Amino acid sequence: MRKITLILLLILPVKTFGQTLKIDSLKTVVRQFTDKASSVERDSSLTVSIYTICSMISLAEPELRQVWTDSLNRFSKSSKWNQSIAYSYLANSRNYHLNGYTTLAFKDMESAIKLFRQLGNEKMYIIAFSNLAVIITNYFYNRPISDQKTEKKYLNYLSDGLVLMKKQGNPGQVANLDLSLMQYYFRHKNYGRAKNYAIEAWEITKADPEKNFYQHFVGKWYEGLCLVYSGKKQEGFRIINEIKTIAQKPRKDGMDKYFLTNNGLSLGNYYLEKKEYQNAINEAKIGEQALKSMKLPTFDYALNKIFYESYKNLGKPQEALGYFEKMQAYEQDSQHKEALGQYLEWQLKYEDEKQKNQIQALENQQLTQTRNFLSIGGVLGLCIAGYVFFVNRQLRKKNQEIQEALLKGQTTERKRMASELHDNISNKILGVKMRVELLENENFTEKERKNYDSTLRFINEVYSDVRLVSHNLLPEDLEKYGLIVAVENLVKMLNLIDRTRFDTKIQSKQLSLSPRSEYEIYSTILELVNNILKHAQAKNAIISILKEEKLLKISVKDNGIGFNNHLNNMNTLGLKNIHSRIESLRGSVKIMSDGGTGTDVQLEVPM
Incomplete structure (x- = not known):
């Protein structure tokens, strides 16, 4: 089982008027300024007061926090102080984060960072930057490690943030970044470096542990956990238990x-x-x-x-x-919360549609202007040829952009569908299986036992099929490691189903293909594999991938009932899709089969 380790980081409140100022005193300030005429001075005081109230409200009072956050949102729209909207973004982000709307929290915190930087408010810019690191860390705590490039970018972001916080000199903010980096290295099982950052969080907040309670004690607590994972269980649990005794006292x-x-x-x-x-x-x-x-x-x-x-x-x-x-x-x-954060997908669709409109306009412009220039005569022929060449070059460039946008859109949608199948449908099937298992009775008659066993077997088959489909909608291996590894892992999964025995024959592990080409080829192979499983009645099949000069040759061959016997199924279940995908890569498809001797589908794609 993959290890899941959690670090709960807080978005620290900013006590603008001093640590001893209570919420009731701030409410009095708000009431006093509300009665005054709108001005920059009045609106800035109101903004900071309301924001500070939002930050100081207990985690046990989410409804009250929502009321004050909404109040700040309404006020910021009419405020004469140009920083009110930035404070509003900051309060919104904290509220979203605590309520589990991570995408929206990230979006609003980025907006706050951008505005504070533009307005020259360095103090709040640093605070917002620190909080953004907290959101990222909590978002990734239960997710698998991403590709190396993404993880390095994540590490650089946190490392730069720590340098920025140390320059600012706020121990609580520095400790936040220490704990974020500790979590990064903990995820990567580098417990030595993780422990160093945990210790730094503990040490830097020693001067005022009451003010930075969580960062201080969690830092020391995680030092103990790092020791436990490093094999020093006795020393690690001693620290964990000592800190737990102190930190669990009611506050x-x-x-x-x-x-x-x-x-x-x-x-x-x-x-x-x-x-x-x-x-x-x-x-x-x-x-x-x-x-x-x-x-x-x-x-x-x-x-x-x-x-x-x-x-x-x-x-x-x-x-x-x-x-x-x-x-x-x-x-x-x-799922509802995720839907609220799908602005990136909507933006992608909008850009895709925009590019389609642009290329249509370019095509119309080319036709109109070419017709006009040709009427002038042969004298301008060279100019026209140059112009057409230029426009065609633009069209090809735009076509490429559209293809990339479409691939991104398809990838996004496939990820969503795969997640839906894996996280929702699979779990529901598992729930049905558990309910059926609860019905088992030692007093079953022979007929009841037969029906019970066949029902369980059918549920297991459905569960396996759904997991296979969700994996193959957009396999992680295809994005990370490429076509060859993805096909090899597909075959491993197929052989677990115990229907048709699949093998591979791969000449070269290194292929120079674009992500789109790999995606189309993999989808074609998957289409052919599905037809073998559903219709070919084959005992064995082999997937071959060979490289000859500038051609990639793929063969999917089985020893089933042959093409003539399942021709109609092939037509309805994807033969047109197979031709369409390969032809879009300027390749060719050849199908060879005789009744009863199996089928061999051969694909050729230029590299």
Whole structure:
């Protein structure tokens, strides 16, 4: 099981009027300024006061935080102070982040950073930058490691942020970046470097641990966890238990509950990885109890996942089912939240449509102007030829841009569909399977036992098929490692199904193909594989990929019933798509088959 480790980082409130100023005093300031006529001075004071109230409201009062955030949003639209909208973005981002709307939180925090930088407010720019790093870290905590380029960019971003925070000199903000970098190296299993950043977060906040409570104690706590993962369990758990004794004492600001949630999640996942399922449940219960007074659905889901996996492995399906249903409820709600953050996909579709309109305009412009120039006579022939060449060159460039945009759009949609199948449909099928298993009875008659076993077998087949489809909609291997690795891993997955035995014959591991070409070829191979599984009745099949000079030759061959017997199925299930895909790459398709001797589909694509 992949290790999931959580670090709960806070977007720190900015106590603009001093640490001792209470929310009630700020409300008084707001009431006093509300009665005054609008001015830059009045509006700036109101903006900072309302924003500070939003930042200071307890995690246990999400409704109240929403009320004050909405108030700041309304006020910023009419404010005469040019920084009000930037503060509004900052408050919105914090609220979105705590409510689980990560995409929207990221978008608004980026807007705040841009505005504060443009307006020359260095202090708030640094604060917003620090908070953005927190959002990124929490967003990636339960996701697999990305490709090397993305991870390096992520690391550079956090490293640059730490340098910026150290120049500013705020210990709490520096500790935030330390913990973000600690989480980065923890994900990469570099526990030595992770521990160093955890220690720095602890050390830099020693002067005022009350003000920077969470960063201070979590830093030391994670030093202990890094030691545990490094094999020094006795020393690591000694530190963890010492810090837990101090940090779990009740606090008015709710930071003790935030700390205990972190403890329950991180240790719960540690014990889950070690297959100590009862210990995982015990730690998760600590986090569950702490979360009761806070509405943090993302962390609630992570705890439910620990409970579900632990009870399932302990052979307690009834308890596991209860937490599985809670996970499903969250996933259905998170789909709505994800929809709110799909602005990037909408923007892509808009740009794609815009490019289509541009190329149509270029084509019309070319036809009209070419016709006009030709009427002038042969004297301008050379100029016309040059002009046509130039416009055609532009058209080819635009065509390329459109193809790239379409590929990006298809990739985005396939990722969404794959995620829907894997995270939603697969889980629902798994839920049905668990419910059916609960119906098992030792007193089944022979007929009932036969029906029960066949139903379970059918559910397992459906579950396997859905997982295979979700993987192959857009396999991660194709994006990361290319066509050859993706095909090899596809064959490994196909052989797990135990229907047709697939083999590969690959001449070269290195192919010089564009991402679009690899995508089209892989999709074609997948189409042919699906037809073999569904219609060919083949015992064996082989996928060959050979490189000859400037040609890539692909063969998908089976020993099934032959082309004549499933010609109609081939036509309806994708033969046209196969021709269309390969011809779009300036390639060719050749199908050879005799009834009863199998089928060999040969593809040739120029490299």
